[in-house]
Amino acid sequence: MSSPVPLRLLRLALGALLIALTPAAPAAPGGEPIRIGVSGPFTGGSNPMGVSMREGIRIAVDEINAGGGVLGRPLVLLERDDEARNERGAQVVQELIKEGVVAGLGIVNTGVALASQRFYQQARIPVITSVATGSLITKQFLPPQHPENFVFRISASDTLQAAMIVEEAVARRGLTRVAIFHDATNYGQLGREDLERALTEHGIQPVAVERFQLRQADMLTPLRRARAAGAQAILTYGIGPELAQIANGMARMGWHAPLIGSWTLAMSNFIDNAGPNAEGARMPQTFIQEPTTTRRAAFLKAWREKTGTERIPVPPAAAQGYDSALLLAAAIEQAGSTDGDRIREALEDLRAPVEGVIMTYDRPFSRTSHETITDTGDISMGEVRNGQVVFAYEDDRRRAARQ
Template identity: 80%
Template sequence: MAVTTLFRLLCGALLAAALSLAPPAHAGDEGPILIGVSGPFTGGSSPMGISMREGIRIAAAQVNAAGGLLGRPVVLLERDDEARNERGAQVVQELIREGVVAGLGIVNTGVALASQRFYQQARVPVITSVATGSLITRQFLPPQHPENFVFRVSANDTLQAAMIVEEAIERRGLTRVAIFHDATNYGQLGRDDLERALAERGIQAVAVERFQLRQADMVTPLRRARAAGAQAILTYGIGPELAQIANGMARLNWRVPLIGSWTLAMSNFIDSAGPNAEGARMPQTFIPEPNTPQRAAFLAAWQENTGNPRIPVPPAAAQGYDSMLLLAAAIRQAGSTDGDAIREALEDLREPVEGVIMRYQRPFDSINHETIVSTARIYLGEVRAGRVVFAYEEDRRRASAP
């Protein structure tokens, strides 16, 4: 069966299911429903941002093909935050002034912490599609903030750090590890999570190396880590600098495992490191295999919309897609675009949402604003032949289970 035909059949079934769950559309000519989408669409973080944006676009197109929301079309207002904290804050304020009823996106932890406060102040819900810093959904908690308008679909760094350390210490039996992290909020908070996960096992990193964005020389800190007896490198950074680490290890002819956060799946790490990326391992919420009908439809839609089967950062794309579906379900249930009504609906979604990452059944409540609360929905990926695949067959089987 042709890919396009398969895509149409699968999407038709998914859209029919979505329509069956929706309340009757509201009549009226109120104009489109505006949803803000922000992320880094240029620069070193752009593979994540572009993947996320395309995932959101695919989901929004499906929502509109099914009649929109409350009888109105969805329009995405997209803004490039350039992975800069100050730009991210400016972008969110602009989107709120333009009348968005909710926000989606945000890739970089620092940008999220700097910008989501404006959504909170305006009482406009935001579903963070990608950023993983553990503080993100805890920035506005009671009693200081009676209602929290920040939700998330990505896997937070506390969970990821636990998986990274488990892979290095328990599965591989290593006891001497080095931590390499970038100087952003993401890197520094990720380092903290790694150090806590190591401390729970009575282990301290033999070296901790902090590097800047666009830093080219990783050989010098790698030499220090090697001299300290490191048996593995644990990372928290993004693609370009992670590639410098892998390439620096190759120049030193130092072959130790490279295990890090989910960003080791970024296309600009894999492409820039080339053969030196092989074997790198990282937690992933989505590895692009058509092992469920929803994933098959999504992968077909990606190729249909982009003309390219390769997704630069698959988890970012899948999480973007799911965040749009969850928001759409909340707006349908609320029967309103009021921010408080949407937040209340997100905290009590009564009908399941068939996503790419998972089937969401009451994913949030008034206390928990995370869809992923354990490692059960996270898998260990590995770079093989220039693509990310399941590191363990048991994870592949688990991901295929209903």
């Protein structure tokens, strides 16, 4: 007769069986961390965009590291506040390069991008611009003067946005007399040029063009000029605080003309500072905070868990930051290397689709195009309703649900 199995051995055997039947968790990434630079305005008037972008990048990197990292190594973010200042942006990028980053993410303001990304280019380090929208950003280092371009972008260029703004005012609403209000930064100046080109394509010239400074409080004088010129709508290129001054000034005048502008009309400091006067403002958006797909629902859940808040200050900035990190990780994995040229080549020829929040990216870049968004059909028109940005048109919501 066989001897009874000792209880201790039986427990060990059962434990081994349970381990064998349990699905293996991804191995924790080890080895030397891969350093990624992240820069943006984390303080000041542009900070809702910068903070939203940074949190989106952090969420993506947490997920990547939880899944085993990239090349079996963890990603680590080196974050710097560029304060939305051109000279500070140039300084922090140079610091990041000295600290050994293999790629860059971020950059919110067009002027900062144009001043700082040249250092990534000179160091042959790829940078994916997560937020800045100036049309020149990916065209600053083109052949033949620059055989390779290390600057990529995931946000919608101002050329596309201006076309949508004008389409909304002219084609959808039938307005022919519009005023342009833009700030004095590179972003505002270049945006004005894009708006004027888009209006010219419709055979229209603005009845007034008003330039304002950052932190300018008095918008009544330029608004009175625009109304006296017969403006039927105000088209804007600026950021939240000054845009709120425009909306509040129009309300004080009792002027109810439509306010249509670039994506920054979705900034929390526009909506909060303008309050009820923000209602009805419309702007192009790459992402609207609605769970239109399971992927977006998962991202919004991750945002709540990571930040402890429901509201994303600037939803497109958060989604674009998240997706830019995913694309960079996919390129490093495909390259099998952290060498800048190898990463750039992989970005220009990503072979596996990357499922992001804004879209599923199927070969998003090429050697001749470093823009993920090349058509207005990939952008929705948003509208401020009840203090939040929603889809202005049901067709856009249905299309977003299919992406």
